[in-house]
Amino acid sequence: MLLIPCPYCGPREETEFSYGGEAHIERPKQPEALSDEAWADYLFMTSNTKGVFLERWVHSHGCRRWFNAARDTLTNEVLAVYEMGDTPPKLEKRTYV
Amino acid sequence: MKSRYSIFSLLRNALSYHEGWPEAWRSPEPKPSYDVVIVGGGGHGLATAYYLAKEHGITNVAVIERGWLGGGNTGRNTTIVRSNYLWDESAHLYEHSLKLWEGLTRELNYNVMFSQRGVMNLAHSQHDLRELGRRIAANRLNGVDSEFLTPRQVKQFCPIIDLREGGRYPVLGASLQRRGGTARHDAIAWGYARAADALGVDIIQECPVEGFRIEKGRVRAVETAKGTIEAGKVALAVAGHSSVLAELAGFRLPIVCHPLQALVSEPVKPVIDCVVMSNAVHAYISQSDKGDLVIGAGVDRYIGYSQGGGLPVTEETLAAICELFPLFRRMRMMRCWGGTVDTCPDASPIVSKTPVEGMYINGGWGTGGFKSTPGSGWVYAHTIAHDEPHPLNAAFKLDRFTTGYLIDEHGAAAVAH
Numbered sequence: 167m168l169l170i171p172c173p174y175c176g177p178r179e180e181t182e183f184s185y186g187g188e189a190h191i192e193r194p195k196q197p198e199a200l201s202d203e204a205w206a207d208y209l210f211m212t213s214n215t216k217g218v219f220l221e222r223w224v225h226s227h228g229c230r231r232w233f234n235a236a237r238d239t240l241t242n243e244v245l246a247v248y249e250m251g252d253t254p255p256k257l258e259k260r261t262y263v
Numbered sequence: 264m265k266s267r268y269s270i271f272s273l274l275r276n277a278l279s280y281h282e283g284w285p286e287a288w289r290s291p292e293p294k295p296s297y298d299v300v301i302v303g304g305g306g307h308g309l310a311t312a313y314y315l316a317k318e319h320g321i322t323n324v325a326v327i328e329r330g331w332l333g334g335g336n337t338g339r340n341t342t343i344v345r346s347n348y349l350w351d352e353s354a355h356l357y358e359h360s361l362k363l364w365e366g367l368t369r370e371l372n373y374n375v376m377f378s379q380r381g382v383m384n385l386a387h388s389q390h391d392l393r394e395l396g397r398r399i400a401a402n403r404l405n406g407v408d409s410e411f412l413t414p415r416q417v418k419q420f421c422p423i424i425d426l427r428e429g430g431r432y433p434v435l436g437a438s439l440q441r442r443g444g445t446a447r448h449d450a451i452a453w454g455y456a457r458a459a460d461a462l463g464v465d466i467i468q469e470c471p472v473e474g475f476r477i478e479k480g481r482v483r484a485v486e487t488a489k490g491t492i493e494a495g496k497v498a499l500a501v502a503g504h505s506s507v508l509a510e511l512a513g514f515r516l517p518i519v520c521h522p523l524q525a526l527v528s529e530p531v532k533p534v535i536d537c538v539v540m541s542n543a544v545h546a547y548i549s550q551s552d553k554g555d556l557v558i559g560a561g562v563d564r565y566i567g568y569s570q571g572g573g574l575p576v577t578e579e580t581l582a583a584i585c586e587l588f589p590l591f592r593r594m595r596m597m598r599c600w601g602g603t604v605d606t607c608p609d610a611s612p613i614v615s616k617t618p619v620e621g622m623y624i625n626g627g628w629g630t631g632g633f634k635s636t637p638g639s640g641w642v643y644a645h646t647i648a649h650d651e652p653h654p655l656n657a658a659f660k661l662d663r664f665t666t667g668y669l670i671d672e673h674g675a676a677a678v679a680h
Binding site: 167168180181184185187188202203205206207209210211212213214215216219221237239240241242262 | 517519564569665
């Protein structure tokens with residue numbers, strides 16, 4: 167089980183949180199001007215990174231606030247947490263074969 | 264030419280204390296170039312190689328595998344085989360696969376231990392009942408055997424299930440596919456490997472892919488730990504690593520990878536002779552020939568490549584199993600592990616050409632990978648050989664996420680993701 171450091175409440179068990187998927191996916195500014203390919207990219211395509219991945223969590227059974235996390239998807243280490251809207255911290259890229 | 268496995272070869276080898284068995288497949292060094300390089304030596308990749316050689320006469324083929332054959336999701340699933348999917352496209356594809364399973368042991372001369380013991384899907388609520396009714400009707404229209412069982416018939420079919428009133432998960436009915444069942448996970452990889460090798464396919468293990476050489480939008484070669492291998496065509500069949508290799512090739516996929524766990528108990532005498540699945544509570548169970556209960560759990564919600572998952576997920580599954588089968592409450596679990604399931608937004612696979620010319624993708628099978636192994640290899644081989652999909656997999660294109668022609672199989676996929 168993951169131990170997730172909520173930026174507002176401190177480290178809590180994974181079962182208190184809900185997952186929000188990839189972070190920093192911006193809703194298109196002009197949806198009416200978007201091509202089908204750009205829509206597909208926005209709606210469906212994902213980075214699905216093996217390594218350091220930026221993702222969103224919400225502390226559903228705690229403070230109920232959203233935040234971002236940088237987690238290694240292979241080792242499950244949570245490397246950083248930061249508030250919604252913040253720029254992601256500089257982290258060393260990890261590549262696995 | 265390999266010797267056939269038979270009762271006579273068994274007796275002959277018994278005379279020499281089984282020390283004279285030949286290797287089931289060669290382990291050659293890679294040649295400098297091949298017509299087709301298949302990346303991924305799991306069931307799907309090996310089946311593809313076999314059908315390329317057998318159905319399409321393309322034998323200058325290499326299967327390259329990062330680890331060992333069948334060490335990924337092929338060896339990590341709960342070995343359930345069925346074809347009762349809702350939509351026409353999926354039903355036809357999975358039914359084709361099931362038909363191939365039915366003749367596979369004979370065709371490969373390798374016992375894949377396919378046992379059509381019946382797969383039962385439970386309904387715990389009125390909603391489940393209606394969904395099952397709809398799916399049974401859709402299956403029958405597509406020629407897939409499927410029938411409805413009342414609670415009394417459920418009890419007859421699987422006597423150890425607890426249907427006393429007042430349970431946490433009341434059983435209101437079930438669907439039953441009698442032709443469904445289980446098979447031996449290693450055997451499917453080893454059987455296809457042996458048969459493909461006999462037709463001239465090179466199987467190269469411990470050979471991770473490090474990159475692709477792509478010139479003017481066409482793939483020319485695969486860079487591997489054992490050197491550069493030139494390739495006329497490159498076929499990806501890497502399940503959980505689809506996104507990783509797609510990134511190396513410069514395109515994106517709609518796939519997310521989740522950890523999915525399974526566990527086995529201590530071996531006991533035969534106690535359950537069918538497969539019982541409960542989509543709503545994420546519990547499915549069968550008994551292996553060795554005697555251990557094989558139990559599948561739900562997915563962890565987050566993206567993960569760790570091939571392991573959290574204890575709360577297995578705890579929830581085991582709680583449901585103990586509720587439905589109280590006699591298992593004192594069973595001890597021996598092992599638990601995880602696989603990396605590659606899931607698409609519509610819970611259907613991608614068997615398709617890619618934006619890179621000469622490169623093909625077979626992935627996103629999610630929780631349907633094992634049962635589809637023969638059919639997947641069969642349609643994928645056709646797609647590679649003819650550079651266009653077979654009618655059976657024409658709908659499972661990568662561009663369905665652009666056109667909107669999604670094939671929503673979340674209901675039939677059995678594990679929510």
